[in-house]
Amino acid sequence: xxxxxxxxGLLVLSAVLLLTVFAGIxxxxxxxxxxxxxxxxxxxxxxxxxxxxxxxLRIPRVLAAVLAGVGLSVSGAVLQSMTGNxxxxxxxxxxxxxxxxCMIALLxxxxxxxxxxxxxxxxxxxxxxxLILTLADRLPQPKTGVILAGIAVTAVFNAGISLLSLLDTDxxxxxxxxxxxxxDGVKGINELLLPGSMIAASIxxxxxxxxxxxxxxxxxxxxxxxxxxxxxxRTVCLLMAAACAAATVSFAGLxxxxxxxxxxxxxxxxxxxxxxxxxxxxxxxxxxxxxxxxVGRTVIAPSELPVGIVTAxxxxxxxxxxxxxxxxxxxx
Amino acid sequence: MLTIENLSVRYGKKEVLSAVSTHIEKERITAIVGKNGxxxxxxxSCLTGTVAYTGSIQLNGTPLQTLPPKERAKKISLxxxxxxxxxxxxxxxxxxxxxxxxxxxxxYSNADTAAVANALQLAQMESFADRSVQxxxxxxxxxxxxAMLLAQDTPLMAFDEPTAHLDTTAAAAFENCLRMLVQxxxxxxxxxxxxxxxxxxxxxxxxxxHEGRLVFAGxxxxxxxxxxxxxxxxxxxxxxxxxxxxxRVLYYR
Numbered sequence: 059x060x061x062x063x064x065x066x067g068l069l070v071l072s073a074v075l076l077l078t079v080f081a082g083i084x085x086x087x088x089x090x091x092x093x094x095x096x097x098x099x100x101x102x103x104x105x106x107x108x109x110x111x112x113x114x115l116r117i118p119r120v121l122a123a124v125l126a127g128v129g130l131s132v133s134g135a136v137l138q139s140m141t142g143n144x145x146x147x148x149x150x151x152x153x154x155x156x157x158x159x160c161m162i163a164l165l166x167x168x169x170x171x172x173x174x175x176x177x178x179x180x181x182x183x184x185x186x187x188x189l190i191l192t193l194a195d196r197l198p199q200p201k202t203g204v205i206l207a208g209i210a211v212t213a214v215f216n217a218g219i220s221l222l223s224l225l226d227t228d229x230x231x232x233x234x235x236x237x238x239x240x241x242d243g244v245k246g247i248n249e250l251l252l253p254g255s256m257i258a259a260s261i262x263x264x265x266x267x268x269x270x271x272x273x274x275x276x277x278x279x280x281x282x283x284x285x286x287x288x289x290x291x292r293t294v295c296l297l298m299a300a301a302c303a304a305a306t307v308s309f310a311g312l313x314x315x316x317x318x319x320x321x322x323x324x325x326x327x328x329x330x331x332x333x334x335x336x337x338x339x340x341x342x343x344x345x346x347x348x349x350x351x352x353v354g355r356t357v358i359a360p361s362e363l364p365v366g367i368v369t370a371x372x373x374x375x376x377x378x379x380x381x382x383x384x385x386x387x388x389x390x
Numbered sequence: 391m392l393t394i395e396n397l398s399v400r401y402g403k404k405e406v407l408s409a410v411s412t413h414i415e416k417e418r419i420t421a422i423v424g425k426n427g428x429x430x431x432x433x434x435s436c437l438t439g440t441v442a443y444t445g446s447i448q449l450n451g452t453p454l455q456t457l458p459p460k461e462r463a464k465k466i467s468l469x470x471x472x473x474x475x476x477x478x479x480x481x482x483x484x485x486x487x488x489x490x491x492x493x494x495x496x497x498y499s500n501a502d503t504a505a506v507a508n509a510l511q512l513a514q515m516e517s518f519a520d521r522s523v524q525x526x527x528x529x530x531x532x533x534x535x536x537a538m539l540l541a542q543d544t545p546l547m548a549f550d551e552p553t554a555h556l557d558t559t560a561a562a563a564f565e566n567c568l569r570m571l572v573q574x575x576x577x578x579x580x581x582x583x584x585x586x587x588x589x590x591x592x593x594x595x596x597x598x599x600h601e602g603r604l605v606f607a608g609x610x611x612x613x614x615x616x617x618x619x620x621x622x623x624x625x626x627x628x629x630x631x632x633x634x635x636x637x638r639v640l641y642y643r
Contacts (some may be wrong), residue, residue, distance in 0.1 A: 166394060193399075223434045242594030265496075266494065266495060266496055267496065268496060269485075269486070269489065269492060269496040269497075269498075270489060270492070270496060272482070272486060273486045273489045274476070275474075275476065276474040276476060276486065277470070277474045278440065279435070279438070279468075279470050280468075280470055280474055281489075282438050282440045282459070282491040283438040283440075283463065283467060283468035283470075284463055284486060284487065284490060284542065285459045285460040285462065285463025285464070285489055286459065286489060287459055287460075329479075329482075330476075330478050330482065330522075331478065331482055333496070367433070368595055
């Protein structure tokens with residue numbers, strides 16, 4: 059049993075996450091010394107301005123980073139398990155693009171209806187995922203087909219997003235930021251309640267179904283012989299992955315690489331069963347995105363790099379490194 | 391043990407199995423032989439509910455179609471022809487054999503871990519328990535999946551071409567393992583094979599399918615004495631006595 063699949067390992071990761079969250083809240087363009095920071099944190103009289111900065115800006119933003127990291131990583135892990143393809147992630151399969159298209163369509167058609175954006179993103183994500191799996195099932199090799207279908211569907215939705223954003227200049231401005239992915243649009247904890255609930259419910263369900271999902275990863279014929287209702291389980295997995303990705307897209311835009319890289323890293327740390335992977339995946343995703351956002355906010359301060367740029371810049375080489383490692387193992 | 395009546399399967403317009411009726415006796419090895427595309431694997435797929443069929447399959451009097459998937463998986467296990475590529479360890483794979491016994495929370499009980507320990511021992515895979523299935527040889531991988539099937543603890547165990555990808559030594563070892571399952575564990579074993587000689591030397595009973603129809607069902611002795619193989623497969627046969635003094639048959643062209 060690997061260290062990170064044990065309670066001790068999870069405690070270590072939780073402690074790292076707490077430190078990262080703390081650093082994320084403490085750092086920012088408005089400088090605070092330790093005394094001011096703690097005074098603002100406990101909302102002492104005379105520190106109202108700093109308290110407002112913490113509670114209206116930094117804490118919601120750091121929580122958004124944690125949620126986005128958890129949502130995308132868990133979505134990626136579930137998708138990689140159910141498709142049996144290590145390249146599956148909500149971004150590559152086009153689930154993010156589908157959710158994003160519906161989000162942009164909502165902005166164009168009903169600009170005031172932002173409260174329902176997580177639900178609209180969810181609908182878009184589910185429809186996209188169903189479309190991709192239906193297409194992939196018709197291809198001779200469904201494992202590769204799911205990626206190929208995802209690339210095609212992503213292209214179509216991205217074209218749709220571009221078209222909608224060209225029709226409306228306000229939407230174009232929003233789209234520029236949305237397509238990169240960022241967290242500074244989050245203005246309060248209330249905005250995170252619905253996405254947070256969707257992600258929490260999906261994680262809980264994923265944990266309950268994780269062993270059955272491991273059986274499903276052996277293929278439909280073997281899983282059926284083991285007593286798994288494969289079609290139903292696949293549908294539930296799809297809904298969970300779509301819910302996690304859509305909830306994230308609704309407040310963080312089209313963040314790339316987190317859903318692809320973190321499950322790989324979690325697999326290395328925690329082993330191959332999904333039950334061991336999922337908690338590690340969630341904690342690692344939260345740590346990585348909180349750190350990425352912290353870097354984005356501080357590296358060129360007082361300006362900011364959107365977190366999506368940081369995740370892409372760090373994620374791509376890291377993923378390449380992982381692939382090289384896999385190739386080396388394969389040749390060994 | 392297993393009674394099949396008028397079993398028919400269609401893939402689109404093509405009838406893959408056509409009105410197959412037979413009975414499989416318990417605690418015996420039954421081999422299903424036939425050419426490629428004769429419907430052998432489809433027959434096994436019917437047992438695990440992955441193919442829609444007409445007719446009836448009854449296990450000790452209970453129609454399989456009335457059993458929920460979990461209950462069916464406690465009675466019939468299947469090793470597919472192409473073993474899935476998995477990075478799970480042998481022990482983790484064997485634990486998946488307990489999927490049908492899991493409760494809502496999906497946690498393994500003490501009974502599950504005991505069943506897996508027993509399965510690993512029977513499949514002689516205890517020393518491989520922590521090894522990744524991906525890194526095993528063909529024969530070891532076969533036994534890893536056998537451990538999963540044994541953990542599933544079903545009275546009827548079905549194998550689709552279990553020795554097709556193994557060398558002669560590994561194939562012989564696996565066949566001995568199947569004999570042990572019948573003799574010591576009182577299992578009923580169903581083996582699909584396109585290798586007539588291997589099937590005839592392993593099984594107690596033979597079912598021969600040709601173009602979706604059952605053309606022979608009976609003891610291995612009756613099969614080897616009959617001209618079924620010669621007329622369907624266009625082969626010849628020779629009998630010989632092996633070094634253990636056992637009468638063997640070899641089909642050849």
